[in-house]
Amino acid sequence: MFEKEKKPKRFVIKEEQNLGLAGVYVVVDTATGVNYIMPVGGNGPSGITPLLDSNGNVIVDAH
Template sequence: MINKKEKRFVIKGEESFEGGKLVVIVDKETGVNYISYVGLGASALTPLLDEKGNVIAEK
């Protein structure tokens, strides 16, 4: 039997935006939230920041 490893990243939310898709992803090991955009021939991934510029992390 193959052991299934628990997934490190989980999708917290997603929505359509400007012809593409925005997705908020959480790293379960560090708690850091990332925002990803894919669409219109481009893609990006960056840590999600609060209004003070601090990385948003789950506690």
């Protein structure tokens, strides 16, 4: 009867790289554009941190 409003996803996977038994995801916060790097191992994600460029600045996508 009542349909829930579908919200866009806040975090999306922009890129992924398989490194054998582990991997790395680049995740983007669609609200802020900030890119994060998230290592993933056999037990799932093990943390998340902002992705930095070569000058130490946080990488932000235009949104």
